[in-house]
Amino acid sequence: MKEEPNMTQEIEKIWPEWKVVERIGSGAYGSVYKAVRSDHNLTSSAAIKVISIPKDASEMESLRSDGMTQDGTRTYLQGIVDDFVNEIQLMETLKGIQNIVSVEDYKVVERTGEIGWDIYIRMELLTPFNDWKGTRTLSEAEVIRLGIDICSALEICEKKQIIHRDIKPENIFINEFGFFKLGDFGIARKLSGTRGGQSIKGTYNYMAPEVASGTNYDGRVDIYSLGIVLYRLLNNDCLPFVPSQQLMLDQKARTDALNRRLRGDALPAPVNASRDLANLVLCACAHNPDARFRSAAVMKRALQNLQSGAQPARPAQPAAQPAAAAAPRVRVNTRSSQPQPRPAAQPADEKTTRIVPGPAPAAQPQSEPTMRVPQPQPQPEPAPETGKKGKKAKKEKKKKKGGKAKWILLLILVLLIAAAAVVVPSLLTDNGESIPLIGGAISEANAENARKQDIESILADAATYADAGDYTNALRTLSGGLNKYPEDAELTAKQTEYTEALAAKNKQDALDQAAQYAAAGDYKSALETVQEAQKLLGSDADFLQKTAEYTESYKSAALETAAQYEKTSDYLNAYKTIQTAMDLVGSDSSLNVKLSLYAQNYASAVAAQADEKIAAKDFAGARTLLTNALKELPGNATLTAKMTQVSSSQPVSLSTLSVLNGGWDWNATAPEDPFGNDYSDAVNYVVLGDDYWRSEQLYSAEYRVYGNYSSMTFNLVPYKDTATEGTGYVQIYADDVLVQTSPVIGQKTDQLTVTASIAGAEYLKIVVHTQECGMIIVSDVQLWP
Structure with missing residues (x-):
């Protein structure tokens, strides 16, 4: 070198x-x-x-x-x-x-x-991405924007059947306007060349498992590598399974993490990502290619959905009910019926037991009555007797003594029971409430058994509904039980279980319904179904992927339908088709381009139709046409400009101007000609002349027009009372110069239109001539800009 x-x-x-x-x-x-x-x-x-x-x-x-x-x-x-x-x-x-x-x-x-x-x-x-990033942590919005930009690059690669195979931060750049760019296609190859036996190139840190294993692969390996890039940016700059920057320097830790990722261990969520973004990244990084986004366009749509904040928050789950409170501890108080503080150590003769509280007993007397139990007194022994009489007396004495003893024992038992009723009248709970000792405990035990049996019955009924997949009625049953037993842990646990099961069932039902719509080609309904389910159930990876997938399919279908309308020059329906799609999927570059194109084509077509109506002097028709079009395209520049043109091209009725000299009353007489035609629908009209035989009669009106008009037009026709010999004609003066004389009309003349040039004239004068009982109708007198 x-x-x-x-x-x-x-x-x-x-x-x-x-x-x-x-x-x-x-x-x-x-x-x-x-x-x-x-x-x-x-x-x-x-x-x-x-x-x-x-x-x-x-x-x-x-x-x-x-x-x-x-x-x-x-x-x-x-x-x-x-x-x-x-x-x-x-x-x-x-x-x-x-x-x-x-x-x-x-x-x-x-x-x-x-x-x-x-x-x-x-x-x-360009600026290398790593230089631009430095040591700072990117915000979630920046990570999403990077993902969208690189997905846009991969969309083009997919269209050209190119796989990059080496997406990593070192091959990403950013320009001065903040757009991220993908570079270094040194190991990229055409899609047709991706067979398993080819050489393995790329960077292992971001490489898809199928590339590392040498098996067949497709463009989804780029989605995987981009997912790992996003994962690292959202995970404190650490790759999956590497928990800290310190371990990034440990070669063994890095190798172990790489092996775990390539063999398909479930990736933990990146620590700095929101739930929805984490789900999206994990979807892109799925070990199984079929579980990833099917294309860069689908992944891009999912990222755009997060960027726009369109995704709904997961609804809060019902709060877990508190476990049933422990039953109060109860003491037997042998000294007083009043609540007593618990001593540090219990006396030997006191007992502590656990009893379910029942209704409070009646108030006990303030002082404790005492009862002395009488004790049998010793009697002097009689002298012993001898002989049969003595034996008999001895036997009778023993019998009498035994009977007496039984009565004494019975009396003692009765007295003990009475004493217990007085000395130990009640049980005291820890909070000082008292309950009956014997009858109350039995009553409470029976109530507890009844409560348990009732809860078991409620759980069994709910389980029957749940086994049939009817979680709504199962939850309704549990709700009724929790109204009676709000602190029961079993009911609360089942409520949570069935709530989650119902959500899972509703999610699957929505996905299945959407799949049915998609199979029938109705991607709009499929997308609407998934979006509605997201609003109710919250977003997850499945919903994100299907939303992105159906969005792309619906977008493609909408573009195709609009293209069919375009072929027949039906730009309005083409525009509406794209607008409907954008209302559902949000802003999209390809849809935006087509929407703008169809809007302009529609506006241009309407403007051309308006021009035809203007040329035909049908200004009302042109205005109606443009008004209706502006309802579809509010504020469109082409339509607005054409509406302005109509207003500026539309003539002004002479009857709306103020007359300076002379003049006549407009629309004062029923305008009917000798042929029975009625002219009352004209812009304006006037009948001039009289039924007297005069050689000539003059009528005039003068107006100031300030040089605003180029020409004037009006119609002439005889009035129904015109005599056979009657005639009439009109002359137009601009700044006192005669610029036009109309033809002379008589009783049998059909309506004719007269045009006069008045360009730049400050003053305009109209003179009407009639003679020999001539009467004429001057109508639709208009000044043109």
């Missing part, structure tokens, strides 16, 4: 009008220079890339050390040169595309005296 000063001279030899300013970059094969050109006080800038093959003497020596002959080395290097020329020619076909780096010119120069070539490429001067 030549030294830099020599290279600068070589560049300026090839393009003398360009002066090299500085070297602004270098790569594996050469350097990039900034050059400027001045022409008529206008300075232009360009980037000139110089690729040297081989790049230096050491590379040539390496090839020779591998055993290559001189001819073999030349052939090998010539192949590399051809690859670069193919890239340049490829980029030349993309020249002028807004989001693709533009190549302006190139030159291949073979060195003399040695094997080697220098390739000079002049292209637009």
Whole structure:
């Protein structure tokens, strides 16, 4: 490779009008220079890339050390040169595309005296993306804008059957107007060449799994690589599975992360992305190509939907009901019926138990009554008896003693129960409320069992509905149960479960319905169905992908339908078709272009029709035509200008001007001629003359017209009372100069039209002559601009 000063001279030899300013970059094969050109006080800038093959003497020596002959080395290097020329020619076909780096010119120069070539490429001067970004974190809006711009570039590539295969930040640039551009098509190839056995090129950090594995692939590998670029920008500048910048420097961590991504481990959401954008990026980065956006156009539409903020927020899920509160702890208070503070340590004779609270017992007396239990008193033993009598008496005594003891035990039991009713009248809960000790506990236990059975019944009924897929009635059943038992955890959990199931069912139903519409070619209904579902259920990756997919299909269908209208010059329906599409899908570059085109074609067609009506003096018709068109295209410049022209071309009725001298009353007499024709629908009319036999009768009217009119027209016809010998005619004076005399008309003369030139006249005078009972109708007297 030549030294830099020599290279600068070589560049300026090839393009003398360009002066090299500085070297602004270098790569594996050469350097990039900034050059400027001045022409008529206008300075232009360009980037000139110089690729040297081989790049230096050491590379040539390496090839020779591998055993290559001189001819073999030349052939090998010539192949590399051809690859670069193919890239340049490829980029030349993309020249002028807004989001693709533009190549302006190139030159291949073979060195003399040695094997080697220098390739000079002049292209637009841009800022590398990484230089523009620096160390800052891009906002979500900036990331979306970058994604849209690169998708626009990939749209063009798809149309030309080109796969870039090396999308990464280093191959993205930005111009002075803020447009991101895709460059370096060095490893791009035609779609037809993407078979599995071909060489694997590209950058592994952003490479799609199917490229890395050497299997067949298509343009969706570029969507994947762009997705990884966006992922990194939204993930603290870290690739998937690399949690921190520090680990980015760890080769083993990077290799492990790369292997996990390429084998298809589920990618975690990028940490700085909103839910919707994260879903979109993960969709683009799907391991299975069929799960990705099917084209760059579809991905671009999904990004534009997020950019416009059209996507609805997910509706809030019902809040989880709090778990049932723990039952209060209850103490048996053997000392007082009043609530007592819980002591630090319970006395040995006190017991603590858990009882479901029931209705509060009646108020207890303030003081605790005491009952003394009588104890049997010892009796003196009688003297023992002897003989049968003694044995019998002894037996009777024992029997009597046993019966007495039973009665005493019974009495003691009764007294103990009574004492319990007095001494321990109630159970005290922790908050001081009391409940019956025996009957209350039994009642509460029964109530708890009834409650559990009721909840189990509610859950079973809801499950029956849910098993049948009727989650609406299942939730309605649970809602009724939660009204009765608002804190029950089981009911709350099932409500959450069925709510999620209902949302999933509704989502799938919407997707299925949309798919049916799409299968029938009704992409408008398909798109509307998905959009409505998003409003109700919120956005996710499936909805984003289908929205973008159906948008593209509907857009294509709308453009095709509009084109059919265009073929028959029905520009209004073509315009309406595109406008309807834009109302649904939002702003779109291709739709915008067609909408503008059809609007202008329609406006031009209407303007041409208006011109025909103006030429025919049908100004009312022209005005109506333009008014209706302006309802379709409010504010259209062509239609507005034509309406102004109609107004300026439309004549002024003479009857609207103020008369200076003479004059007559307009529209005062029924205007009927001898043939029975009525002229009352004329712009204006007047009957002049009388039924007296006079040699001549004169009528005149003078107006000031300020030089505003070029000509005047009027119609003449005899009035019905004109005598057989009666005649009449009209003379027009402009600034007291006679400029027109009409033909003389009689009783049998048909209507005729008279035109007089009055261009520039300040004053206008009309003189009507009648004689021999001549009476004429002068109508439609108008002044023309």
